[in-house]
Amino acid sequence: MVAVFVWGIIMSRISTGSDVLDSVLDGGFPAGSLVAVTGPPGTGKTIFAANWIYNGVERLGCNGLYVSFVEGRKSFLENMRGLGLDFERLERSGRFRFLEMATLKEAGVPAVFEQILGEIADIGASVLAIDSFSAISQVIEKPYDARILVHTVLSKIVREMGCTTMIIVEKMTAEENYEPAEFLSDFIIHLNKTEVNGALLRCLKILKARGTEVLWSKLAFTLKGGFKVFRPLIMGGLPEPTKKFKIVMHGKDYYSFGIRDLDKVVGVMFRRGCYNLLEFERDVTLAPERLFRVTVSNVLNQGGSVIILPPQGLSASTVWRALEPFVHEDVLKRNLKIVDFKAAAVEAVEPYVMLFEGKSLREDMMCFWNAVSEFRRQRGRPVFSVVGFDTLEYIYGKDEILKILGEDLAKTRNFGDVRLNIIRPECAIASHLSSLADIHLTLREICGAIFLQGIKPKTPLLNIELHTDEEGSEIKLTPIL
Secondary structure (H helix, E strand, C coil): CCCEEECCEEECEECCCCHHHHHHCCCCEECCCEEEEEECCCCCHHHHHHHHHHHHHHCCCCCEEEEECCCCHHHHHHHHHCCCCCHHHHHHHCCEEEEECCCCCHHHHHHHHHHHHHHHHHHCCCEEEEECHHHHHCCCCCHHHHHHHHHHHHHHHHHHCCCEEEEEEECCCCCCCCCHHHHHCCEEEEEEEEEECCEEEEEEEEEEECCCCCCCCEEEEECCCCCEECCCHHHCCCCCCCCCECCCCCCCCEECCCCHHHHHHHCCCEECCCEEEEEECCCCCCCCHHHHHHHHHHHHCCCCEEEEECCCCCCHHHHHHHHCCCCCHHHHHHHEEEEEECCCCCCCCCCCEEEECCCCHHHHHHHHHHHHHHHHHHHCCCEEEEEEHHHHHHHHCHHHHHHHHHHHHHHHHHCCCEEEEEECCCCCCHHHHHHHCCCEEEEEEECCEEEEEEEECEEEEEEEEEEEECCEEEEEEEECC
16 A cells, blocks of 8 residues: 655545545545546536545645646636635645646647646645546547556556546446446446435445445435535434534424424424424334424423324333433423323323323324313413324224324314324325325435435425534534535
């Protein structure tokens, strides 16, 4: 392995520019390696390469060279400035250069590479990006000549000069024929974009990683504010909060989600009388209470009352324990009721538990509606309730739910309360709840990371992250753009 000497230390790895990708690739790309970034137009290859160069110069103290055959210097600098990458400042420091190349003809290819080699030597570049290498390959008529050029020139840049090099290759699919440069590459990362229920999804796939064990080869990313890779749950993507959630204030006629970003994206908070739906996709591994506890604790911490009929698999005590770190015990005891079933309840029933018989849905829902009315009478304000309809369907069946669904909706709307219904896609009642919902959100797990997506209203895919500072913890949402 070729090492790079920077700031008096030997660097064996060059960061990818993404902490997540660094974790997957054992710290980044080995210094002195060749990286091919492939993909069709518009997938973020240029931003990936620019972010990598910027990170190398700004954070690692490398000297960097960006060679472009497709974009002028002025356009590049302006576009990158909009992403928060101030390459002009790096130019003034003398540690970065942008080399704008004219339209190529085959006879000029050797001269172009001589110029690149001269620039590398002149500024002592240890990181180089060539955008795009396909522009060079396309002007060389004979594939054999292209292979010789690649081996000769790239070997000299990478192996002899020790300059870690990233080349961009235009390629519609990962399975398309390999270019000569890809065979020589130590790493191949393919970028792609597709849609999920009408929303943009960007993914990268690590196709080759010489000398590096890759445990997670496919990752989702966004170009929002640069190039950001989303951390899978298994890699600590959504850790447990270490502090109470920050309070997000309600409006006069609205309840907040408890997530500022979601309030902004959806455009309205939970208004009085609204009937809403949170749908968990089948493969989501995130426990439901880890998401709805944010909204519930936000309501309770502002003096509101909450009644919860937990989604399937959750007991009253499980929900209580999920809320306990974020809401004062006196508030929980005074303003919270959680449904459990007599067949599953332990002998000693806590005061916060409301027991259902589990025999007649109408009789049990009458108890639920009465408890909502009593909270409303005592507090003089709307009551927020959470109902796991997957639990109701499992216990009572679809037909019984349809008999009370209209009445349940009417009571919520007529009394100005706020409801969040929770289901999983295998529920037979799912389409009915979706059509009745004012707001319909779906929780998805993509490439191991967790995303919210608004079905009603339509939103981008929104990655869920936890941020904690001195003031507390909060959920942040980053869209895929």
